[in-house]
Amino acid sequence: MAGRGIAAYLTLALLSLAPPGTAQEIPAEGPVISVLDFDDLNGWAADDHAAALATFRNTCGDMRDPDWRAICALAKAQPLENARTFFELFFTPVLIQDGTPTLFTGYYEPELKGSLTRTExxxxxxxxxPKEAEVNRPWLTRAQIEQGTGIAGRGLEIAWVDDPVALMFLQIQGSGRILLPDGSHIRIGYRGDNGHEYRSIGQEMVRRGIYKAHQVSAKVISNWVRRNPVEGAALLRHNPSYVFFRELRDVSPEAGPKGAMNRSLTPTRSVAIDPAYVPLGAPVWIEKTGFRGMRRLMVGQDTGSAIKGPQRADVFMGSGPGAGKEAAKIKDGGRLVVLLPIQRAYAMLIEDDT
Known part of the structure; x- marks a missing residue:
């Protein structure tokens, strides 16, 4: 989801749990690559492989390499009840480590209450x-835009919402849904920004002595702004960055938001990864400790600016406030293993040895 980033500001460094037999010292010249067996994956047999296969099918047709295209054709012809056999026949688990501790976080699609017309x-x-924001970089600041400078009255409003803090976090996430009074939704996605650098509101609250660092969260910020409307509005404008949206009409509001592969994401089966190490669209086995520990096969269908390294991933938890609460609690260690076509997996191992 383009523009996502809130997890980056809340992330804590956690120690990874290295599995038995894996390398502990990572050479400076590159990551260590280990080929595993499916028996090495904790909880593999108990997973819902059919759900993972359905998620994999959703994006595998967009993968361009010949080996992935061949496997995708087999995946689409495979009965869901044979999903586990399919993965075990055509894939090999590969563990990639660069010495950085494993870190899993969660993200979600915000849902705001809104209207197509302005009300109190x-x-x-x-x-x-606006077209001029695409050309003039940087363009107006958040304060100027919120005061209507150069933008109000031009028919550029997609909708109006009821919470300025939720709107700012929507801009950080980069996409979301707006729930209208009649119960219907519209989905919006990132279109661009005003060219100003993002400044963290949470960090500014800590700097001003309003809260300690461990106390700051989206809910805390929102409640403080509501209690202090004048100071709150000024606080939000400390962040000069402003994100513009577009209405997404080519995906049902009831489906998941689009990820980096331009397909809808599946809650708790889609994960954002670093494509420098994990091919977009590849199955990824997650062994996550901590909050709602997971032993689950997911698919790397998204990316994010804070998702860097072979043992870093962001789990998509779904849409709306419930998913947001779940996502905010995920800051856990564990292990990430990518499933690769057999020939590709062993080719990586040979390259790593040379």
């Missing part, structure tokens, strides 16, 4: 991107 309740506009 719904009075904070969600804007399309």
């Amino acid at each position: 309740t719904y009075r904070y506009p969600v804007y399309r991107m």
